[in-house]
Amino acid sequence: MINLKAVSKTYETPAGKFAALKNIDLEIRSGEFVGVVGKSGSGKSTLLNMLAGIDRPSSGAVAVAGTEIHALPENKLAVWRGRNVGFVFQFFQLLPTLTAVENVMLPMDFCKTFPLRERRKRALALLERVEVGAHADKLPATLSGGEQQRVAIARALANDPPLVLADEPTGNLDSVTATSILDLFRRMANQGTTVVIATHEADIARVIDRRIEIWDGQIHPKITQMFSR
Amino acid sequence: MTVPWRKAIRDFWHERARTVLVVLAIALGISAFAAVMSSYAILTRELDLGYLATNPASAVLRLDSIDDETVKAILQNPEVSDAEPRRTIRGQIKAGPVQWRNLMLFVVQDYGNIRVSTLVPERGAWPPANGEILIERDAFQVAKANIGDAVTVKTVNGVEQPLVISGSVHDVGQAQARMENIVYGYINLATLVQLGYVTGNRMTNVQTRNTKLRARGLRILMAEAGIDEERANIGIDLAGGDLPLAIVMAKTGCELNEAKQALNSSSGVVTKAIEALQK
Numbered sequence: 001m002i003n004l005k006a007v008s009k010t011y012e013t014p015a016g017k018f019a020a021l022k023n024i025d026l027e028i029r030s031g032e033f034v035g036v037v038g039k040s041g042s043g044k045s046t047l048l049n050m051l052a053g054i055d056r057p058s059s060g061a062v063a064v065a066g067t068e069i070h071a072l073p074e075n076k077l078a079v080w081r082g083r084n085v086g087f088v089f090q091f092f093q094l095l096p097t098l099t100a101v102e103n104v105m106l107p108m109d110f111c112k113t114f115p116l117r118e119r120r121k122r123a124l125a126l127l128e129r130v131e132v133g134a135h136a137d138k139l140p141a142t143l144s145g146g147e148q149q150r151v152a153i154a155r156a157l158a159n160d161p162p163l164v165l166a167d168e169p170t171g172n173l174d175s176v177t178a179t180s181i182l183d184l185f186r187r188m189a190n191q192g193t194t195v196v197i198a199t200h201e202a203d204i205a206r207v208i209d210r211r212i213e214i215w216d217g218q219i220h221p222k223i224t225q226m227f228s229r
Numbered sequence: 230m231t232v233p234w235r236k237a238i239r240d241f242w243h244e245r246a247r248t249v250l251v252v253l254a255i256a257l258g259i260s261a262f263a264a265v266m267s268s269y270a271i272l273t274r275e276l277d278l279g280y281l282a283t284n285p286a287s288a289v290l291r292l293d294s295i296d297d298e299t300v301k302a303i304l305q306n307p308e309v310s311d312a313e314p315r316r317t318i319r320g321q322i323k324a325g326p327v328q329w330r331n332l333m334l335f336v337v338q339d340y341g342n343i344r345v346s347t348l349v350p351e352r353g354a355w356p357p358a359n360g361e362i363l364i365e366r367d368a369f370q371v372a373k374a375n376i377g378d379a380v381t382v383k384t385v386n387g388v389e390q391p392l393v394i395s396g397s398v399h400d401v402g403q404a405q406a407r408m409e410n411i412v413y414g415y416i417n418l419a420t421l422v423q424l425g426y427v428t429g430n431r432m433t434n435v436q437t438r439n440t441k442l443r444a445r446g447l448r449i450l451m452a453e454a455g456i457d458e459e460r461a462n463i464g465i466d467l468a469g470g471d472l473p474l475a476i477v478m479a480k481t482g483c484e485l486n487e488a489k490q491a492l493n494s495s496s497g498v499v500t501k502a503i504e505a506l507q508k
Contacts, residue, residue, distance in 0.1 A: 102236070106233065116231070
């Protein structure tokens with residue numbers, strides 16, 4: 001599903017070159033639920049951006065769902081991203097002037113993945129699936145943090161992507177809500193979606209298939225473990 | 230309606246005060262731009278029209294002297310539709326107790342029949358009488374004078390003479406007087422003679438300061454006094470390079486000092502000085 005070969009990312013800063021990722025090799029199977037763990041600044045977000053095609057590697061190859069995305073031009077990359085990747089953010093990033101259901105319909109409108117008439121029906125079904133169907137016609141500001149993140153997850157699933165990425169999806173939620181959100185990701189993985197989340201939540205071992213620890217831009221070999229489920 | 234449209238409309242409505250302001254600002258900007266462009270178009274068109282309405286000269290020939298014969302000869306050329314003689318003199322005009330401004334005097338023979346590079350009378354007298362001067366409307370500020378004022382003009386040999394400003398004209402063909410810091414003045418032929426610029430039919434007020442001016446001075450002296458080049462050279466040297474002095478000396482046979490005195494008492498008018506000496 002995901003195959004990274006010798007991926008490095010270097011940023012030019014006023015203080016000199018900064019290596020955010022150093023020679024990363026990584027393989028993630030279809031339907032796997034992977035947790036990327038590490039301290040702030042360790043390179044978690046850079047790795048996720050690499051998988052989403054938001055950022056490009058300085059060197060190395062990134063293949064996701066059979067596409068060599070590091071080689072795609074920007075416009076084709078945007079189309080590919082819309083259909084293949086769902087992204088969940090720490091601060092939800094819902095559009096404030098759109099209702100919950102409209103926020104979920106938006107990716108379908110942009111990518112034209114489903115016929116116009118089916119879009120609202122599908123959006124409502126997705127909201128039901130993440131248990132916020134009752135709030136479909138409310139504006140994000142009237143929802144709680146957990147509800148907003150559920151809407152954001154429904155939006156990430158709108159185009160039925162094979163890969164869902166989440167950057168600190170529970171970072172802004174209380175622990176009870178965080179647990180239920182992580183369960184939601186677990187269920188998505190069980191249904192065949194590949195899920196990669198970046199977190200510094202220690203308590204994710206319960207739900208994930210594999211834990212990848214990033215230290216200083218490198219995958220730490222000893223702490224990266226397989227969990228048998 | 231798809232969601233992106235709904236979002237756009239709702240965002241505009243949500244920020245309606247700002248939306249109205251932006252729309253107004255854009256409208257204002259566009260109309261200001263259109264106003265500038267159309268004024269530019271109108272100005273360009275009208276300036277061209279105004280300039281062309283003066284029947285501007287296609288070429289200006291600068292000559293030592295001009296007479297009707299020369300003008301006729303020029304008009305013989307089938308490619309010349311019209312030609313008009315006009316004398317131009319440079320001098321200075323007093324604009325304050327110790328301030329002098331450059332003056333360009335145009336001498337028009339017949340104010341009733343200007344056909345090339347025409348002048349438009351604005352206020353006051355038209356045409357100027359003897360001893361009067363018309364000033365280009367933009368040059369009043371440079372001269373610091375008004376219609377009815379008596380002004381002092383200084384000719385090249387330093388003689389100061391009074392003239393009365395009797396009116397204003399618009400001379401479209403000249404560069405703006407305030408930009409050039411110059412006064413454009415218009416006088417008639419009698420005033421030019423009075424200023425001492427003319428002997429016979431020639432502009433004799435020449436200081437032979439350089440080779441070109443000396444050559445011109447030589448030609449004028451030879452023609453006026455009917456002498457050859459060798460004698461004319463000696464004459465100009467004797468007069469210290471001053472052509473009016475040289476003419477007076479050559480025509481009357483008087484000494485340098487005598488000629489100077491005569492010219493001083495005639496305010497620099499060569500003809501008068503010669504008359505006085507010949508009495």
